Amino acid sequence: MNRNIARAVAAVVAAVAVALPAFAGAYPLQVARNVMMYMALAITWDMLLRSGQISFGIAGLFGLGAYAAILGVVRGGMPVWLSIPFAAVVAAAAAFLLGFLILRLRAMYFSIVTLALAEMFRIVIHNLHDFTGGPEGIVMPAGVIFGGNAAALYWLTLAGLAVALAASWWFEKSRIRFALTAIGNNEISASSSGVNIFRWLLVAFTVTSGIQGLLGGIYVQSYGFATPDGVFSADFTLLPLAMALLGGMHGTVGPVLGAVLLGLVSEWLKLKIPYGHLIVYGIIIIIVILFMPAGILGLARKMSRGAEGGKS
Amino acid sequence: MAAKQNGNKGKHMALKRRTAILAALAAAATVLILLWKPTVINNGLQQAGLYAAIAIPMGLVLGIVHIVNLAHGEFMMVAAYATYFACKALGMDPLFAVLPAAAVTALLGWVVFRLTIQRALKAPELNQLILTFGIAIALTQVVNILFTSQTYKIPLEYVSASIDIGENTFPVWSYVFVATAILYAVGLRLFLTRTTAGKAAVAVGQNPRGAAIVGIDVNRSYGLVFALALALVGAMGALFLTKSAIFPQVGSPYTMKSFCLVAMAGIGNIPGILGASVLLGLSEQLLRAFRETRAWADIVFFVLIIAVILGRSVSWRRKK
Numbered sequence: 001m002n003r004n005i006a007r008a009v010a011a012v013v014a015a016v017a018v019a020l021p022a023f024a025g026a027y028p029l030q031v032a033r034n035v036m037m038y039m040a041l042a043i044t045w046d047m048l049l050r051s052g053q054i055s056f057g058i059a060g061l062f063g064l065g066a067y068a069a070i071l072g073v074v075r076g077g078m079p080v081w082l083s084i085p086f087a088a089v090v091a092a093a094a095a096f097l098l099g100f101l102i103l104r105l106r107a108m109y110f111s112i113v114t115l116a117l118a119e120m121f122r123i124v125i126h127n128l129h130d131f132t133g134g135p136e137g138i139v140m141p142a143g144v145i146f147g148g149n150a151a152a153l154y155w156l157t158l159a160g161l162a163v164a165l166a167a168s169w170w171f172e173k174s175r176i177r178f179a180l181t182a183i184g185n186n187e188i189s190a191s192s193s194g195v196n197i198f199r200w201l202l203v204a205f206t207v208t209s210g211i212q213g214l215l216g217g218i219y220v221q222s223y224g225f226a227t228p229d230g231v232f233s234a235d236f237t238l239l240p241l242a243m244a245l246l247g248g249m250h251g252t253v254g255p256v257l258g259a260v261l262l263g264l265v266s267e268w269l270k271l272k273i274p275y276g277h278l279i280v281y282g283i284i285i286i287i288v289i290l291f292m293p294a295g296i297l298g299l300a301r302k303m304s305r306g307a308e309g310g311k312s
Numbered sequence: 313m314a315a316k317q318n319g320n321k322g323k324h325m326a327l328k329r330r331t332a333i334l335a336a337l338a339a340a341a342t343v344l345i346l347l348w349k350p351t352v353i354n355n356g357l358q359q360a361g362l363y364a365a366i367a368i369p370m371g372l373v374l375g376i377v378h379i380v381n382l383a384h385g386e387f388m389m390v391a392a393y394a395t396y397f398a399c400k401a402l403g404m405d406p407l408f409a410v411l412p413a414a415a416v417t418a419l420l421g422w423v424v425f426r427l428t429i430q431r432a433l434k435a436p437e438l439n440q441l442i443l444t445f446g447i448a449i450a451l452t453q454v455v456n457i458l459f460t461s462q463t464y465k466i467p468l469e470y471v472s473a474s475i476d477i478g479e480n481t482f483p484v485w486s487y488v489f490v491a492t493a494i495l496y497a498v499g500l501r502l503f504l505t506r507t508t509a510g511k512a513a514v515a516v517g518q519n520p521r522g523a524a525i526v527g528i529d530v531n532r533s534y535g536l537v538f539a540l541a542l543a544l545v546g547a548m549g550a551l552f553l554t555k556s557a558i559f560p561q562v563g564s565p566y567t568m569k570s571f572c573l574v575a576m577a578g579i580g581n582i583p584g585i586l587g588a589s590v591l592l593g594l595s596e597q598l599l600r601a602f603r604e605t606r607a608w609a610d611i612v613f614f615v616l617i618i619a620v621i622l623g624r625s626v627s628w629r630r631k632k
Contacts, residue, residue, distance in 0.1 A: 289446065
């Protein structure tokens with residue numbers, strides 16, 4: 001019964017999301033694109049988190065994908081449509097190879113190394129002037145994909161979000177979920193139950209990084225240029241992290257909820273305080289960690305359970 | 313079993329021999345650089361002093377409170393801003409503000425500790441990491457809102473003091489950072505071994521439950537150590553202002569670098585931070601000395617941090 005309602009709600013939301021360009025103007029579509037981009041990143045971050053590994057390197061793989069897409073077209077003569085899956089492949093391959101080195105690390109050591117890797121990607125791209133355009137960045141000679149059509153750009157980002165949602169759903173429904181949850185809960189008991197920890201972490205890291213690269217490719221093709229400071233911006237790590245924390249981790253719904261709330265609030269705050277609207281993210285992270293570590297979703301569950309408990 | 317132990321012993325000896333060889337190579341490289349590019353040694357040592365003086369307080373917090381404070385450099389940035397506006401208002405030299413800056417930052421640190429970090433001490437390590445990350449963002453953005461991203465600097469004459477030796481000119485002001493770093497290392501050693509509060513802090517760092525059982529107020533010790541570390545960082549904020557322009561993000565690279573240095577030295581090893589800083593400072597300045605490699609100086613630190621963490625993870629696994 002409950003599941004049917006949830007399915008119906010999901011179908012309606014999906015239909016509205018697909019049909020949005022029919023009744024929304026350019027500005028709401030732009031806001032929706034931003035929210036969806038961060039939402040997809042928040043979902044991928046959460047997917048890896050389900051194994052207990054916290055990545056601080058989202059911006060690194062996002063930026064890597066972005067540069068792979070734009071360089072594939074400008075230097076490799078690739079068709080524009082192909083450059084977006086190419087971005088995903090490059091990011092996934094990089095994550096796969098790096099995974100052999102860094103997925104043996106745990107807790108804060110993994111987090112710090114992912115952050116350092118993201119910075120290394122940025123510096124390398126920044127310094128390879130001749131190939132990447134250096135600090136000034138690089139421009140798509142043909143301009144924005146689809147000739148900048150707002151509805152088409154919106155659908156492109158929506159497609160990226162759909163990939164992230166589908167992957168997250170797959171992670172929740174297939175046996176990867178059991179493997180990742182077992183690893184997240186207790187590695188020793190997981191490995192003694194025959195879970196190949198390293199293999200599943202590598203799968204999760206490669207898939208989530210590939211999607212982050214895909215999103216980077218979509219982002220760069222929808223703006224038509226890339227600069228190292230732009231696509232490797234700390235925002236791409238920070239905002240998704242805060243969104244997933246606020247909504248509630250370890251699931252698809254939490255990051256989605258968090259992204260809608262924070263995305264709209266930050267869009268509004270950007271107009272109110274042009275300098276330092278990011279303070280909201282800092283404060284939300286502090287409050288959530290201290291007072292509601294399970295996020296809004298966890299708080300709602302606790303309250304509904306409390307209400308039921310009160311009745312009986 | 314015995315054979316395995318012998319094998320381990322052999323490995324250990326080999327490791328020691330390797331360390332000795334590495335140290336000898338490093339010494340030889342230093343002498344070569346000194347003869348070839350003397351300015352690299354001069355700048356590298358000064359840079360190392362700055363890194364070490366900022367990293368030592370982080371090592372203190374990590375060693376005793378067991379918290380990676382990702383807002384470490386941001387506290388220094390706040391101290392530098394406070395010093396700047398105090399100096400502008402009163403027309404004084406930042407050097408006179410070192411002690412007040414230390415006091416104000418210690419107080420701020422104590423309040424932040426009581427309000428936030430203390431509540432998360434029992435939470436999983438990653439929650440603490442994200443919490444201090446949030447504090448770092450909040451501090452940066454508050455400064456950004458109040459003073460925008462404009463840079464501020466106090467022009468001072470004595471900063472450009474230098475000594476001419478032969479045909480080279482050596483700027484010397486930044487040796488104040490080296491002196492501070494050594495002072496911090498020695499002072500902390502004395503504090504931790506000679507005073508009651510320091511000994512209590514060491515006990516709490518080793519075993520909080522045991523310390524609580526013998527009657528040490530654990531939370532008070534944590535708060536004290538955190539405030540002390542921030543006092544040291546606050547003093548560095550005032551000193552930092554003599555040399556550099558400040559802006560809201562000025563502290564964040566130092567957070568990462570401090571963590572890297574502490575991780576390289578090994579947690580609880582404060583003199584080791586001095587050595588690690590010299591390595592980082594010299595290698596950065598060496599790359600800066602040539603036009604072709606100048607842009608790559610920033611990457612040294614990230615390569616080091618990854619190499620150190622991966623290297624340590626390998627040796628940890630061997631121990632197991």
